[in-house]
Amino acid sequence: MTRAVPAAVRLAVAVGLTAYVLWKSDPSAALGALRGVDWRYIAAAAGLVLIDRALMAYRWLVLLRPLPSASRLPFRSVLRVFFVSTFVGTFLPASVGGDAVRSIALSRHAVPLTDVVASVLLDRVFGILGILLVAAVAVVSASAAVPGWLPGATVATAAAASLGLAVTLLSAGAQRTAQRLVDGLPAGRLRRVGTDGLEALRTYRSAPAALWNVLAGSVGVQLLRVWQAWLLGLAVGIVLGPVPYLVYVPIVLLVMLLPITINGLGTSQAAFVYLFGLSGVAEWDAFALSVLFVALGIVGNLPGAALYVSGGLGGPRDRIASSAG
Numbered sequence: 001m002t003r004a005v006p007a008a009v010r011l012a013v014a015v016g017l018t019a020y021v022l023w024k025s026d027p028s029a030a031l032g033a034l035r036g037v038d039w040r041y042i043a044a045a046a047g048l049v050l051i052d053r054a055l056m057a058y059r060w061l062v063l064l065r066p067l068p069s070a071s072r073l074p075f076r077s078v079l080r081v082f083f084v085s086t087f088v089g090t091f092l093p094a095s096v097g098g099d100a101v102r103s104i105a106l107s108r109h110a111v112p113l114t115d116v117v118a119s120v121l122l123d124r125v126f127g128i129l130g131i132l133l134v135a136a137v138a139v140v141s142a143s144a145a146v147p148g149w150l151p152g153a154t155v156a157t158a159a160a161a162s163l164g165l166a167v168t169l170l171s172a173g174a175q176r177t178a179q180r181l182v183d184g185l186p187a188g189r190l191r192r193v194g195t196d197g198l199e200a201l202r203t204y205r206s207a208p209a210a211l212w213n214v215l216a217g218s219v220g221v222q223l224l225r226v227w228q229a230w231l232l233g234l235a236v237g238i239v240l241g242p243v244p245y246l247v248y249v250p251i252v253l254l255v256m257l258l259p260i261t262i263n264g265l266g267t268s269q270a271a272f273v274y275l276f277g278l279s280g281v282a283e284w285d286a287f288a289l290s291v292l293f294v295a296l297g298i299v300g301n302l303p304g305a306a307l308y309v310s311g312g313l314g315g316p317r318d319r320i321a322s323s324a325g
Contacts, residue, residue, distance in 0.1 A: 010261050037288075039046070046300075056127075058075075058124070058217060064111075082102065099120050129217045131219060132161075132254075134222040135154045135250035161195050229252075232296065
């Protein structure tokens with residue numbers, strides 16, 4: 001019962017916020033924009049979302065390769081775990097729940113949970129860094145319609161995130177400090193988990209090529225998402241160049257990561273309507289775009305639904321093992 005309460009609250013926030021934004025955006029006009037979409041652009045965007053999911057899975061595989069416990073995992077297994085976890089994460093708060101499911105699912109492949117958590121944590125961090133870098137580059141060349149505070153704040157945040165990640169991963173001093181904090185924990189399971197986690201993160205100090213590869217993949221994923229949003233905007237009839245999308249979509253993606261609703265529902269609608277309104281897009285068109293953008297993400301998660309039905313979280317092998325036990 002206590003676990004159901006936060007889920008109910010997130011669902012209520014998602015429904016309430018979506019309903020409010022729809023009401024402010026003129027429901028009849030928003031529904032009219034959705035009914036009149038050009039399906040050719042939607043089909044093209046759907047093709048791109050499958051590419052970005054595969055690229056995200058590859059990015060995670062690159063992060064797993066430096067870890068001895070996961071270095072021999074086949075791409076097929078990683079791809080399966082990734083797609084299943086993204087499907088299950090559709091029904092959980094933002095991306096946090098999906099990351100937890102991914103960690104549990106891969107740990108069933110004889111990979112220590114601390115190693116999996118380290119890879120998932122870095123995957124998430126590099127994903128957010130990719131969003132910030134795309135936004136930082138875009139706002140520098142943005143039009144005057146962008147609020148004056150946005151370029152400086154975005155560039156400063158991206159620079160701070162990049163510096164913080166570099167210091168955390170590459171600085172021996174930072175790692176010694178983290179080790180002292182872990183050593184100060186009471187002896188037992190918690191200290192062992194902390195020590196193992198730090199050891200997994202240290203592994204990446206000797207794999208800079210993998211980290212650059214992951215960063216490039218993260219930027220590529222965000223550019224694909226911007227491209228998807230632009231195609232969806234064309235489907236609705238929004239006439240804008242690529243620059244506003246490069247500026248606004250990364251901000252929308254950051255807002256959608258907030259774990260206060262289900263799958264970013266409600267927060268994404270509010271962000272789309274506000275941000276694209278800065279460029280003169282009608283509220284109902286921006287709302288229609290936001291609905292299509294969220295729906296497209298769900299479409300990208302559908303392959304995980306088929307895999308989940310066929311074998312659960314870990315696949316048929318785990319199902320057989322559990323039945324034998």
